[in-house]
Amino acid sequence: MSIMAWVLGVAAILLLLIVILQRAGFTQGILRKKIGSPKQSYMEEFADELAGDFLVAPTPYPKTKPQHPEIPWQYGADRLVLMVRDPNWLFAYWEITAAKQDEFSQQYGQSAWGSSRPVLRVYDVTGVEFNGSNANNYIDYAISDYVDNWHLEVSRPNSTLCVDVGRVFPDGRFVTLLRSNIVHTPSMEVSNLVDEEWMWIDGIYRTITRLHPGSSPLMMEDVSQRMGLVPLGISSPEFTRSANNSNLP
Amino acid sequence: MNKGNLCFVLHAHLPFVRHPEDEHFLEERWFYEAVTESYIPMISAFDELVEEGVPFRLTFSVSPTLLTMLTDGLLQERYLRHLDKLIELAEKEVQRTSNTVLHPVAVMYRDRFHHARYVFAEKYGCNLINALRRLQDLGRLEVITCAATHGFLPLLMTQPGAVRAQVGVAVELYTKHFGRPPVGIWLPECAYTHGIEDILKEFGIKYFFTDTHGVLFASRRPKYGVFAPVFCPNGVAVFGRDLESSRQVWSSNEGYPGDFDYREYYRDIGHDLDYDYISPYIHPDGIRLNTGIKYSRITGKGYDKEPYNVEYARYKAENHAGNFLFNREHQFQYLNSLMDREPIIVAPYDAELFGHWWFEGPYWLQNVLRKAHYDFPGIDTITPGDYLKKYTCNQVVLPCPSTWGNKGYNEVWLCRENDWVYRHLHIAASRMVELASEHAYAGGLKERAVKQAARELLLAQSSDWAFIMHTGTMVDYAIRRTKQHIQNFLRLYEQIKNNSIDESFVGDLEYRNNIFPDINTNHFKGQNPEVYSETG
Numbered sequence: 001m002s003i004m005a006w007v008l009g010v011a012a013i014l015l016l017l018i019v020i021l022q023r024a025g026f027t028q029g030i031l032r033k034k035i036g037s038p039k040q041s042y043m044e045e046f047a048d049e050l051a052g053d054f055l056v057a058p059t060p061y062p063k064t065k066p067q068h069p070e071i072p073w074q075y076g077a078d079r080l081v082l083m084v085r086d087p088n089w090l091f092a093y094w095e096i097t098a099a100k101q102d103e104f105s106q107q108y109g110q111s112a113w114g115s116s117r118p119v120l121r122v123y124d125v126t127g128v129e130f131n132g133s134n135a136n137n138y139i140d141y142a143i144s145d146y147v148d149n150w151h152l153e154v155s156r157p158n159s160t161l162c163v164d165v166g167r168v169f170p171d172g173r174f175v176t177l178l179r180s181n182i183v184h185t186p187s188m189e190v191s192n193l194v195d196e197e198w199m200w201i202d203g204i205y206r207t208i209t210r211l212h213p214g215s216s217p218l219m220m221e222d223v224s225q226r227m228g229l230v231p232l233g234i235s236s237p238e239f240t241r242s243a244n245n246s247n248l249p
Numbered sequence: 250m251n252k253g254n255l256c257f258v259l260h261a262h263l264p265f266v267r268h269p270e271d272e273h274f275l276e277e278r279w280f281y282e283a284v285t286e287s288y289i290p291m292i293s294a295f296d297e298l299v300e301e302g303v304p305f306r307l308t309f310s311v312s313p314t315l316l317t318m319l320t321d322g323l324l325q326e327r328y329l330r331h332l333d334k335l336i337e338l339a340e341k342e343v344q345r346t347s348n349t350v351l352h353p354v355a356v357m358y359r360d361r362f363h364h365a366r367y368v369f370a371e372k373y374g375c376n377l378i379n380a381l382r383r384l385q386d387l388g389r390l391e392v393i394t395c396a397a398t399h400g401f402l403p404l405l406m407t408q409p410g411a412v413r414a415q416v417g418v419a420v421e422l423y424t425k426h427f428g429r430p431p432v433g434i435w436l437p438e439c440a441y442t443h444g445i446e447d448i449l450k451e452f453g454i455k456y457f458f459t460d461t462h463g464v465l466f467a468s469r470r471p472k473y474g475v476f477a478p479v480f481c482p483n484g485v486a487v488f489g490r491d492l493e494s495s496r497q498v499w500s501s502n503e504g505y506p507g508d509f510d511y512r513e514y515y516r517d518i519g520h521d522l523d524y525d526y527i528s529p530y531i532h533p534d535g536i537r538l539n540t541g542i543k544y545s546r547i548t549g550k551g552y553d554k555e556p557y558n559v560e561y562a563r564y565k566a567e568n569h570a571g572n573f574l575f576n577r578e579h580q581f582q583y584l585n586s587l588m589d590r591e592p593i594i595v596a597p598y599d600a601e602l603f604g605h606w607w608f609e610g611p612y613w614l615q616n617v618l619r620k621a622h623y624d625f626p627g628i629d630t631i632t633p634g635d636y637l638k639k640y641t642c643n644q645v646v647l648p649c650p651s652t653w654g655n656k657g658y659n660e661v662w663l664c665r666e667n668d669w670v671y672r673h674l675h676i677a678a679s680r681m682v683e684l685a686s687e688h689a690y691a692g693g694l695k696e697r698a699v700k701q702a703a704r705e706l707l708l709a710q711s712s713d714w715a716f717i718m719h720t721g722t723m724v725d726y727a728i729r730r731t732k733q734h735i736q737n738f739l740r741l742y743e744q745i746k747n748n749s750i751d752e753s754f755v756g757d758l759e760y761r762n763n764i765f766p767d768i769n770t771n772h773f774k775g776q777n778p779e780v781y782s783e784t785g
Contacts, residue, residue, distance in 0.1 A: 068728060068729055068732050069733045069736040070732075070736065071673060071732050071735050071736050071739065075676050077676065079676075081407055081672070081675055083404055083671065084403070084442075084650065084658075084659060085658065085659050085660050085664075086656060086658035086659060087658065089660070091663055091668055093668070093671065093672050095672075149668060149669075149672070151665070181407055184443060184650070185650075186466070186649050186650040186651060187649045188466070189466060190465060190466060190470055191466065191467060191468055191470045192470070193468065193470065194470050195470075195472070195644060198469075198471070198472040198644040199472060200470045200472050201472060201473065201474070203583075203586075203587040204473060204474040204584070204587055205474060207474075
């Protein structure tokens with residue numbers, strides 16, 4: 001009986017320990033996300049994926065790797081950079097310095113920062129020489145105070161766009177903190193503009209327009225085939241799967 | 250008679266994986282494998298065609314990082330040692346497999362490696378760029394360039410100076426090695442966005458390529474689709490990729506490389522043989538690696554594999570070559586019925602697909618080029634430069650931003666796994682522009698430091714790191730490389746700004762990251778009229 005109690009006790013302690021450790025790891029993960037520092041857990045992912053799928057014998061990776069070189073996350077410069085991912089998505093990253101924040105507080109009051117909420121305002125400025133107030137329209141994306149980069153689904157192919165990071169007051173007033181560069185999203189279709197002296201040939205388009213780059217499975221295959229390129233001799237699990245498919249008649 | 254122009258483009262690239270600090274650096278093997286399995290077999294295939302008198306034309310892009318590694322004395326020496334070990338292993342394998350069904354395959358590998366050694370060391374003096382230059386001078390290859398470190402240009406365009414440096418450094422390196430400026434460029438990842446064409450024009454580049462939709466979705470509907478080039482408004486020509494010919498070679502379901510008679514990539518004696526036997530030929534730390542000796546054919550879907558049969562595989566490759574041309578002939582026939590000029594079909598591939606991944610690829614390509622000459626009089630192999638001389642008048646459109654990556658745009662290089670790199674790359678680029686402007690006439694140690702800062706920035710910009718982070722394999726290396734080059738850059742920047750340059754630090758980096766010894770940092774500053782006189 002007493003042995004059973006012992007065993008149960010030890011098990012309970014172990015369980016508690018595991019829970020505590022996991023919690024610690026979990027909150028650490030959240031914190032890291034909040035301050036937006038680059039992920040540190042790539043080694044584990046790598047090991048998991050390799051072991052999970054195709055390696056016959058586990059491959060020992062050379063001893064313990066030294067720490068990654070330290071680089072800053074913030075550079076002490078106010079900036080907001082907008083980048084195009086595809087016709088539907090943009091990516092923005094920014095840095096708001098303490099000086100910028102002070103400037104805002106001086107202008108709108110000490111409590112203004114706390115009483116306002118952060119917003120990304122994406123302007124459609126297609127065909128417009130943007131001066132801050134002549135955008136065709138805009139969309140607001142609510143963000144949290146703890147992020148400094150965001151993937152934005154805009155769904156606006158072939159458009160000219162710009163973004164502000166700013167604060168919205170409870171009364172709806174918007175104040176710009178930083179303005180980005182201007183970007184143009186790619187098109188997703190054949191243009192309707194036609195040159196008279198270069199009249200398009202319908203027969204040619206009938207053979208190719210059915211393949212749509214935005215959704216073509218061909219492109220999916222392409223990317224896995226490209227694994228032959230860079231990690232030479234190192235096969236990703238993804239690639240293995242598609243390579244097995246390639247054995248189909 | 251039906252007539253059409255077939256334009257093969259092979260893009261050869263590896264990131265700069267030179268590690269003088271460690272002879273057995275894992276990632277350096279990417280380079281060795283590509284040399285043995287892709288570059289040498291391809292060069293041999295072309296050389297044989299030259300000897301036979303087959304007048305083929307093919308466009309070959311060699312990235313400046315690869316060019317640097319191919320001409321680097323240390324890597325040449327190490328490669329030769331690597332190849333000698335491989336030959337030693339192949340000789341052992343010939344003994345081990347005697348009287349077995351694997352014996353002829355072992356003999357094939359041994360002979361190939363001996364031949365590779367002859368081509369590399371004796372024929373071309375350990376420098377394969379000699380081979381490419383010769384093939385270009387003989388009128389067979391049109392060798393073109395690529396961005397300096399394979400930077401993903403659309404996402405670097407926030408600092409046009411960074412893109413200008415990627416292009417300018419590449420053009421100068423090319424000119425130094427080939428004795429003439431490049432006529433064309435392969436944009437890394439086939440990635441184009443508006444404005445890149447202006448920088449290309451500054452350096453006298455006449456043409457580049459985009460994926461199919463880069464041309465098809467242009468600002469104005471292109472008359473001939475992708476079957477003729479278009480001009481950007483500034484006059485630089487753009488050639489769009491043909492989907493049908495790509496699919497036949499690339500597609501995992503329909504493509505040739507998956508044929509059951511072809512060699513199976515995933516069975517390598519480096520992984521399969523007894524540890525004690527194979528250990529001298531894998532990593533000294535005991536990490537099992539591909540040796541390049543693989544005895545199986547794909548066989549079928551299942552796990553069990555039949556032994557490779559050289560004759561079957563060659564027969565299939567010849568058949569597939571004929572099939573490829575037959576299909577192109579049909580494509581041309583159809584296009585001839587619609588077009589008032591000869592169509593061009595642009596078929597670009599990663600060079601490393603041939604040989605390394607698709608073992609029979611170089612042999613297939615050789616057969617396509619030979620058959621096109623003898624059996625398909627209506628098909629001419631051609632380069633973009635040739636086609637532009639043939640047809641000087643082309644429609645003017647603004648191409649659509651695009652890449653050849655998954656889904657056709659930038660997502661592979663800008664996703665949650667790698668988006669963090671850009672905040673560092675962009676600020677480093679603007680600081681580099683600052684250094685180049687403020688210290689344009691610096692000499693001595695300061696000049697060395699500014700140049701090294703430029704090298705570190707360029708190395709950090711390689712699209713390969715973002716690509717590897719996206720794929721999820723070897724990620725640690727890619728992150729490490731990105732951070733290390735950024736860190737090196739930032740230190741140099743601080744030292745230059747504070748006038749406290751640490752000579753031994755600069756010297757160590759010059760030794761480790763010795764790419765682009767003659768780098769011209771003026772490219773970062775802005776449009777430089779001197780460029781024209783330098784590059785023609």
